[in-house]
Amino acid sequence: MFYSFNTKKTAQAAEKILQEFGNGIEKVNAETITEKELLSYKNLILGVPTWFDGELPNYWDEFVPALEDMNLKGKNVAIFGNGNQKDYPENFVDGIGIIARILESRGARLVGLTSLKGYEFESSQAVRGDQFVGLALDFENQSSKVGQQIKKWAEQLKKEFGKKTKR
């Protein structure tokens, strides 16, 4: 699991996800991420909150040029991302969508897509059809839902990581 160890809510979500999985997931600080580290795993979980009105936080943004050059064929990637649908309804969890698009263009298979039900926002780069391309978490407005959302997502990932990729 790659996420910034210096975040508050993303780190909180990451810990909950790790608890659901029990042992067996390594944590890597996204602030010091290297291509080699990323490539050393087949199944990845990325924590990508949205900042600056629809943009990636700096530590992810700085890694984008490297990511755009990588071959991610055979990788299964799940993305969770914090956002705030009330204060940023036009850019809700855009960061999930920005990273998802890059990963897919490099051959990765996205897993952990989730329903849009239960959220209220205007637009989001993370939407594809009737799903988010990851797990959208809104600690500011839906903190009581987060525990259950993560539990469900972890169960989904355990199944989806196991499946063979079609490409």
Ligand SMILES: Cc1cc2nc3c(=O)[nH]c(=O)nc-3n(C[C@H](O)[C@H](O)[C@H](O)COP(=O)(O)O)c2cc1C
């Ligand atoms: C300056 C600022 C800009 C933000 N921009 C967005 C945004 O465009 N879209 C969104 O969904 N959330 C946005 N947020 C909400 C954050 O994503 C949310 O607070 C999140 O929980 C932060 O997670 P972190 O503390 O782990 O980085 C913004 C928050 C701040 C303070």
